[in-house]
Amino acid sequence: xxxxELARLAGTNVETIRYYERDGLLPVPARSEGNYRIYGEPHxxxxxxxxxxxxxxxxxxxxxxxxxxKESPQENCADVNRLLDRHIGHVAQRMQELQxxxxxxxxxxxxxxxxxxxxxxxxxxxxxxxxxxxxxxASHVLGSHGHAANRRLAKGYQxxxx
Amino acid sequence: xxxxELARLAGTNVETIRYYERDGLLPVPARSEGNYRIYGEPHxxxxxxxxxxxxxxxxxxxxxxxxxxKESPQENCADVNRLLDRHIGHVAQRMQELQxxxxxxxxxxxxxxxxxxxxxxxxxxxxxxxxxxxxxxASHVLGSHGHAANRRLAKGYQxxxx
DNA sequence: GCTTGACTCTGTAGTCACTCAAGGGTTTCT
DNA sequence: AGAAACCCTTGAGTGACTACAGAGTCAAGC
Ligand SMILES: [Zn+2]
Ligand SMILES: [Zn+2]
Ligand SMILES: [Zn+2]
Ligand SMILES: [Zn+2]
Numbered sequence: 001x002x003x004x005e006l007a008r009l010a011g012t013n014v015e016t017i018r019y020y021e022r023d024g025l026l027p028v029p030a031r032s033e034g035n036y037r038i039y040g041e042p043h044x045x046x047x048x049x050x051x052x053x054x055x056x057x058x059x060x061x062x063x064x065x066x067x068x069x070k071e072s073p074q075e076n077c078a079d080v081n082r083l084l085d086r087h088i089g090h091v092a093q094r095m096q097e098l099q100x101x102x103x104x105x106x107x108x109x110x111x112x113x114x115x116x117x118x119x120x121x122x123x124x125x126x127x128x129x130x131x132x133x134x135x136x137x138a139s140h141v142l143g144s145h146g147h148a149a150n151r152r153l154a155k156g157y158q159x160x161x162x
Numbered sequence: 163x164x165x166x167e168l169a170r171l172a173g174t175n176v177e178t179i180r181y182y183e184r185d186g187l188l189p190v191p192a193r194s195e196g197n198y199r200i201y202g203e204p205h206x207x208x209x210x211x212x213x214x215x216x217x218x219x220x221x222x223x224x225x226x227x228x229x230x231x232k233e234s235p236q237e238n239c240a241d242v243n244r245l246l247d248r249h250i251g252h253v254a255q256r257m258q259e260l261q262x263x264x265x266x267x268x269x270x271x272x273x274x275x276x277x278x279x280x281x282x283x284x285x286x287x288x289x290x291x292x293x294x295x296x297x298x299x300a301s302h303v304l305g306s307h308g309h310a311a312n313r314r315l316a317k318g319y320q321x322x323x324x
Numbered sequence: 325g326c327t328t329g330a331c332t333c334t335g336t337a338g339t340c341a342c343t344c345a346a347g348g349g350t351t352t353c354t
Numbered sequence: 355a356g357a358a359a360c361c362c363t364t365g366a367g368t369g370a371c372t373a374c375a376g377a378g379t380c381a382a383g384c
Binding site: 002003004014034035036145 | 369
């Protein structure tokens with residue numbers, strides 16, 4: 001199949017597939033006479049795997065490790081477990097941070113019950129003092145605003161599923 | 163004061179301050195004879211404000227709006243409230259997504275109680291099927307892995323606090 | 325006056341995981 | 355044959371920084 005069909009199957013952009021190839025996540029496929037990429041079932045499997053992992057918010061590096069184990073069926077999978085445990089830790093940590101954030105934001109919000117003039121707005125006042133306490137630690141889970149890239153990815157998801 | 167002192171005061175990188183200036187968040191400061199940036203108390207206040215907001219995971223665009231209201235004390239602050247409400251929504255939404263993620267990841271983790279060979283690892287098997295259900299919506303709160311940038315910011319925070 | 329070292333300047337490139345667009349070539353349908 | 359749909363490569367853009375190169379500035383000590 002050609003790249004467009006693969007993209008439809010996996011609910012991905014064509015560009016994303018080419019990007020994975022450049023990045024070494026997808027193997028270089030055969031080419032047709034007209035220089036088109038030609039994919040087979042293994043590519044479909046692999047791309048599904050990658051997209052599943054991305055859906056679970058793993059980094060491409062994390063996914064690379066998992067793919068290695070899929071390619072080496074005889075190896076012990078203890079490292080897979082470790083990787084997953086670490087990643088669960090990443091997510092849990094980010095959630096804690098966001099919980100603390102939500103608390104602080106709601107605190108802040110209560111400082112201005114209803115609108116008045118900006119000079120006396122409790123929110124702006126609150127933000128002028130250093131409220132932020134914890135700061136982020138070393139989790140790699142993203143914050144409250146996905147990149148522009150992620151936002152468009154999200155739209156892509158909806159478009160392909162809805 | 164010079165840029166280094168300002169950076170120490172605010173717990174920021176020097177480069178970040180220059181970046182904010184380029185981006186229009188910090189006003190262009192006066193220069194010394196030797197072409198050094200010279201800052202005063204207003205700059206300190208403003209940078210603290212910005213860093214507080216960043217600590218609450220707002221985007222620079224969101225912060226730009228808040229800064230506008232700080233500059234216009236006579237305006238009604240209803241938009242401040244709305245912005246904060248929306249941002250709280252961003253955080254809440256991201257938390258829901260991460261909760262769903264955590265559930266899926268723990269599910270997945272249970273498929274491989276203890277290590278065996280990769281060929282029979284329930285985790286790898288599970289990832290080969292499309293588990294991912296929801297997909298991200300339009301929240302702009304980042305995912306489980308902060309950028310490289312964020313991770314270093316985190317380290318900076320610790321270095322300045324510990 | 326000279327050196328050392330800490331600080332600062334500008335400008336450019338890199339991060340992550342894509343996304344988009346320009347400017348072409350290929351295939352398929354009518 | 356012509357048009358539409360698809361594909362190709364290359365290069366640039368996203369957010370919020372960070373890092374580095376190569377140069378200039380400043381205070382202290384000798
Ligand atoms: Zn992770
Ligand atoms: Zn208010
Ligand atoms: Zn927000
Ligand atoms: Zn296993």
